[in-house]
Amino acid sequence: MKTTRLRKFHQAKWDEPIIFELTKKGERGLLISEAEKEIEESIGDGISALPDKMKRKKAPGLPEISQMRVLKHYLRLSQQCLGADLNVDIGQGTCTMKYSPKINEILIRSPKVTELHPLQDESTVQGALEIIYKLDTFLREISGLSQFSLQPGGGSSAIFAMASIIRAYHEANGEAEQRDEIITTIFSHPSDAAAAASKGYKIITIFQDKDGLPDVESLKNAVSNKTAGLLITNPEDTGIFNPRIAEFTRIIHDAGGLCGYDQANANGILGITRAKEADFDLCFFNLHKTFSSPHGCGGPAVGALGVTKRLINYLPVPIVGFDGEKYFLNYNLPRSIGKVRGFLGVFPVILRAYAWIMSLGALGLKEAASIAVLNNNYILNKVKQIHGASAPYAKGRHRIEQVRYSWEKLTEETGISTEEISCRMADFGFHLWSSHHPFIVPQPFTIEPTESYSKDEIDEYISALNEVAKEAYQNPEKVKNSPHNSVVHKIDNSTLDNPEKWAITWRAYLKKNKIKE
Amino acid sequence: MNTKKGSAHPYIPNSAPEVKAKMLKEIGVNNIDELYSDIPETLKFKGNINLPKALPSEYALKRHVEEILSKNQTCEDNLSFLGGGCWQHYVPAICDEINQRSEFLTAYAGEPYEDHGRFQALFEYESLMAELLDMDVVNVPTYDWCQAASTSIRMACRITGRNEILLSDTVSPDRLLVINNYCRPIVNIKTLKHCPKTGAIDLNDLKSKISPRTAGIYFENPSYLGFLESQGNALSDIAHENGALSIVGVDPVSLGVIAPPSHYGADIVCGDIQGLGVHMNYGGGLAGFIATHDEEKFVMEYPSRLFGITKTAVKGEYGFGDVAYDRTSFGLREKGKEFIGTCSALWGITAGVYLSLMGPEGMQKLGKTIMQKSQYAMKKISEINGVKAPLFNAPHFKEFIVDFNDTKVPVKEINKSLLKHAIFGGKDLSDDFPELGSCALYCVTEIHTKKEIDSLVQVLSDVLNKTDIKKG
Incomplete structure (x- = not known):
């Protein structure tokens, strides 16, 4: 394989103390506008209004640090973090780490966004409501479904909302108690099982057949008059498109259940295939994945939830309507599940998704999907050539937006695990994520290139992967003891599962290690 | 695409x-359509997205x-006096x-x-x-206070093995909608009456409703309606005597001056960190926290990520990782x-920056x-003929009810008039709390100047004296 130049990377290592270690009595980071003299004269200290037992006796043990030192501390921490803006972030498969355009950041920083209160009179937020309404209509076109709620605060919240709607639907038909099972698949996101279980459902998980696709015979055996619904991704984490998906939805519908499509990641199929054609009743898109809003170290986010016409009345309230002149909040959904998040959802995320779609348009969305798939299959071809790596299932077939690979052979031959390879990849400035549990694919890793990275960048990532695999055979100790060029060295995880030793806060750490401040 | 044919977006x-041609060649296909060969024709979308x-x-965009x-x-x-779950505070640069x-x-x-930086x-x-x-365990943020309260309730049920929660009927209606959906059909939610004079939970009602089925009591400080629930100790004691937990929602902005719930017996504390350095963002700035003591039976019931500190192979180096990862759905799926999934982590980092800047004295002064400013506003508003603030005879923090009943003017009309003077009046409570009549929830924070409060009072008094304002 032709190898591209390997970067001589070293991550910033500031050896920065914990924030509490920076405290210096008397330092101040920020002064506020205190009450005017006249107020003080009229009211007194204000605190006297509190009954004695409600007064805080001792000031909170926060550190005292001057402003520039606080800034420097957090800037240094930021430098010890690899965002998608800095690395070739294709190694976090399923997460869709694409480019989040900077113009959208400029737009969301406008006071016209940041300084809006969610309870303002409708007449004063026509711009915000217009964006929400229009994004809803865009997503209807993209999915083929009839109405979206942009309220859920993430993909898992949207899954919980889907499970809630499924339950409310069966309740309306007097079948909620009887239909207490949700079916999902092992290569669907863990939350498809977990959020539905949180709604009180028993979970039936369909495993893969020899081709890596969810086994349709198992599905047939699983459905009954207890079936409430199906929650499934397609393509699943393997990146293999399930060509029998319409058969899945038909089997569920025939059994009286509803079908929810987890499209958290829809990046390979925009404009290619939709929830509607596969006959789903519900779907959701993560606006922080496919629709480019940045991931923010794990949110804030939006799981945009769509439904067919017959389920609109079940959506969380309010949705945004338009009467031809004005945008307004519509609470009139008689069977609404209520709410899944305060107010209307995360508006900056909604705005970024709106701007991203407007920049690309219909053909651009399809081009983004197509190139994401092109990039993925290009990588598939390259990874298969790496000694010790393989792409289980669907031999000789193409994949959609990602592939779940395996280091099984490499581990067998060298003893080096996926986790150790991930650590070594950090030395080249890259992430390599293993996979969701359980590890059905042995020693898994999942790569999803999206449309955002150039061929040269992809080649560089592959070269690093190739180099680390080579090292595993030739110099395993180097991989085992990695990372060498990252912020920290091999972490001792033994304390993290031990209640006597774990320390979730600095004060707990000081107590458990008998350290005096 | 609308760019010139052949040019890349x-x-x-x-x-x-x-580049595209080169990559296709390397894969061994003629065009991208071939890569979609697994998708049956019947499932392909034939139209163009409208x-x-x-x-x-970029400029046009x-x-x-x-x-x-x-x-x-x-x-x-x-000039805004809106609160009720999202608040206008100063956001440090x-x-x-x-x-x-x-x-x-x-x-x-x-x-x-x-x-490493994200973990730290x-x-x-x-x-x-x-x-x-003043508690030893806090989670990586969840979506918002609504979710934090909902999860705190579910945690209490798992910890006690019970499935009923008693909560104050002054909890925000929005939050109650989230809690009800999140708990149904697993947990029974029952409401507790409040004292019409002070807003505090009616202890007799509580005593009559608490039972061996009760997993916990949930109340808020300050409450949605702004007053402080001063019976914290009594409420926690009653919960504990009955084998239930005390769950308290709190505004962290208040904790420089007001005792944290752990000081009056709370077992699980939750709330929102939007007020700690995050812009309102039309409600997008919300992020929830959950805190408990460092006991295994509590820690093991969190669904959230919990980042812990540990050692590395190099002496003196701090490392970080997930504490008890296997309790999460990432570890065990439905078990x-x-x-857990993507929530509101960036706002957690932001709130950390805020608290580092403020320090102990900053939080005291803020509180x-x-x-002071909210008490000044209440005092001044009460000087208007027929208007009273606060409604409840209790200490308040930053929000309070303004009672317009004696003016006979509905809040809706008052707010309409205020808007003409570029003032966003307090949230109209008449739909959510019809028993209160014409009442509004006002919020005054450190950003409001005396001049602005005075100007509100002036405009309010002017519009209420105007003859054309519709009387209810």
Whole structure:
């Protein structure tokens, strides 16, 4: 394989103390506008209004640090973090780490966004409501479904909302108690099982057949008059498109259940295939994945939830309507599940998704999907050539937006695990994520290139992967003891599962290690 | 695409024709359609997505979006007294500087090696909140207070093995909608009456309703209606005597001056961190926290990520990682505790920056200033003929009910008039709490000046004296 130049990377290592270690009595980071003299004269200290037992006796043990030192501390921490803006972030498969355009950041920083209160009179937020309404209509076109709620605060919240709607639907038909099972698949996101279980459902998980696709015979055996619904991704984490998906939805519908499509990641199929054609009743898109809003170290986010016409009345309230002149909040959904998040959802995320779609348009969305798939299959071809790596299932077939690979052979031959390879990849400035549990694919890793990275960048990532695999055979100790060029060295995880030793806060750490401040 | 035929969109490098051709060749296919060969024709979308004309020019896009946004009127352009779950506080410049950093903004789920900074920043956030709350365990943020309260309730049920929760009927209606949906059909939610004079929970009602089925009592301080629930100790004692937990929602902004719930017996504490350095963002700034003591039976019931500090192979080096990862749904799917996914982590980092800047004295002064300014506002508003604030005879923090009943004017009309004077009046409570009649929930924080409060009072008094305002 032709190898591209390997970067001589070293991550910033500031050896920065914990924030509490920076405290210096008397330092101040920020002064506020205190009450005017006249107020003080009229009211007194204000605190006297509190009954004695409600007064805080001792000031909170926060550190005292001057402003520039606080800034420097957090800037240094930021430098010890690899965002998608800095690395070739294709190694976090399923997460869709694409480019989040900077113009959208400029737009969301406008006071016209940041300084809006969610309870303002409708007449004063026509711009915000217009964006929400229009994004809803865009997503209807993209999915083929009839109405979206942009309220859920993430993909898992949207899954919980889907499970809630499924339950409310069966309740309306007097079948909620009887239909207490949700079916999902092992290569669907863990939350498809977990959020539905949180709604009180028993979970039936369909495993893969020899081709890596969810086994349709198992599905047939699983459905009954207890079936409430199906929650499934397609393509699943393997990146293999399930060509029998319409058969899945038909089997569920025939059994009286509803079908929810987890499209958290829809990046390979925009404009290619939709929830509607596969006959789903519900779907959701993560606006922080496919629709480019940045991931923010794990949110804030939006799981945009769509439904067919017959389920609109079940959506969380309010949705945004338009009467031809004005945008307004519509609470009139008689069977609404209520709410899944305060107010209307995360508006900056909604705005970024709106701007991203407007920049690309219909053909651009399809081009983004197509190139994401092109990039993925290009990588598939390259990874298969790496000694010790393989792409289980669907031999000789193409994949959609990602592939779940395996280091099984490499581990067998060298003893080096996926986790150790991930650590070594950090030395080249890259992430390599293993996979969701359980590890059905042995020693898994999942790569999803999206449309955002150039061929040269992809080649560089592959070269690093190739180099680390080579090292595993030739110099395993180097991989085992990695990372060498990252912020920290091999972490001792033994304390993290031990209640006597774990320390979730600095004060707990000081107590458990008998350290005096 | 609307760019010139053959030219690549700036967001999609490999749509450059030569690159695309090279890659296709290497894969061994003639065109991209072949890569979709697994998708049956019947499932393929034959049409074109019906979307407005694309604006690939960055300038055109900026103009377009700004034109829509210009239709918004903000709490900066106007004088706002809205609260009720989202609050206008001052956001220090450094909070935005940090949360806009590419490294934090575009990171996600990296390992503690390459994302050491993300782990440390969120560990520090947990630690700073722990000081404010005087508790030893705080989670990586969940979606918002609504979710934090819902999960706290579900945790209490798992910890006690019971399935009923008693909560104050003054909890925000929005929050109650989330809690009810999140608990149904697992947990029974029963409401407790409040004393019409003070707003406090009616202890007799509580005593008559608490039972061996009760997993916990949930109340808020300050309550949604602004008053403080001063019976914290009594409520926690009653819960504990009955084998139930005390769950308290709290505004962390108040904790420089007001005793944290752990001081009056709370077992699980939750709330929202939006007030700690995050812009309102039309409600998008919300993020929830949950705190407990460091006991295994509590820690093991969190669904959230909990970042812990540990050692590395190098002496003196701090490392970080997930504490008890296997309790989560990432570890165990449906057998994990509730579920976990992307929530509101960036706002956690931001709140950490805020608390680092404020320090102990800053939080004390903030709390004191808010109490002074809100008390001043109540005093001045009460001087208006027929208007009374607060409604409840209790200490308040930053929000309070203004009672307009004696003016016979509905809040809706008052707010309409205020809006003409560029004032966003307090939230109209008449739909959610019809028994209160014409009442509004006002919020006064450290950002309100005396002049602004005086101007509210002046305008209010003017509009109420105007003859044309509709009487209810």
